[in-house]
Amino acid sequence: MKKRTLLFVFVSLLFLGNVFSQTDVQILDIVVNPVFEYDTVTEQPIVTENEQLNIMFKINSAENAEKVYLLFGTEQDSGNVISVTADIIEEGGLYYVVYNGEQQQINGYTAQMTVELTPEQNQLYNYISLLVKDNEEQESNKLYFVK
Numbered sequence: 001m002k003k004r005t006l007l008f009v010f011v012s013l014l015f016l017g018n019v020f021s022q023t024d025v026q027i028l029d030i031v032v033n034p035v036f037e038y039d040t041v042t043e044q045p046i047v048t049e050n051e052q053l054n055i056m057f058k059i060n061s062a063e064n065a066e067k068v069y070l071l072f073g074t075e076q077d078s079g080n081v082i083s084v085t086a087d088i089i090e091e092g093g094l095y096y097v098v099y100n101g102e103q104q105q106i107n108g109y110t111a112q113m114t115v116e117l118t119p120e121q122n123q124l125y126n127y128i129s130l131l132v133k134d135n136e137e138q139e140s141n142k143l144y145f146v147k
Contacts, residue, residue: 023138025065028058028109030130030143035114051122056112057130057143062088062095065140067133070115072125076144081125086113088132 035052036045059065068086071079086099088106095106099113117125128145 023064023134023136023140025059025061025132025134025138025140027130027132027140027143028060029056030128030145031056032128032145049119051117051119053115053117054112055115055128055130056110058109059106059111059132059140060109061134062106062109062111063090064134065095065132066135066137068097068099068111068113069129069131069133071129072117072121072127073129074124074126076127077129077142078127079129081121082117084115 033054033056035054037048037052038044039046055070065088068088070084070086071077072081072083073079074081084099086097088111089096089098089103096103097106097111097113099115102114104112104114126147128147129142130144131142132140134140
């Protein structure tokens with residue numbers, strides 16, 4: 001009987017620990033699109049060696065979010081091709097995703113950022129894993145884009 005009671009208490013504590021350590025920040029959607037730039041004079045596409053991807057996602061609580069993590073990998077959660085970290089900042093009551101010197105405003109729930117990949121990186125990745133950490137270093141849920 002003591003073993004069952006101890007097991008119940010242990011499992012209950014593990015469950016409660018997980019419940020209280022989760023963040024309110026949740027990712028609701030992810031969309032990945034290639035970026036095409038056009039010459040304003042000729043109106044022809046500008047051909048570059050590297051691939052630019054516009055990563056758009058919905059986040060329910062930008063005010064509590066601090067970091068965005070994108071893991072480009074051959075498998076989910078691996079980041080073995082490239083790992084990207086962006087900051088979420090607040091300026092004048094507005095929230096922005098800041099990555100690679102570029103600052104993009106979060107409009108409503110929609111955030112976005114542009115990531116540039118070399119031809120090799122673009123060819124190697126199969127998955128993009130997305131997660132956010134809040135201002136207490138707690139992780140959000142993860143969403144995946146499959147190439």
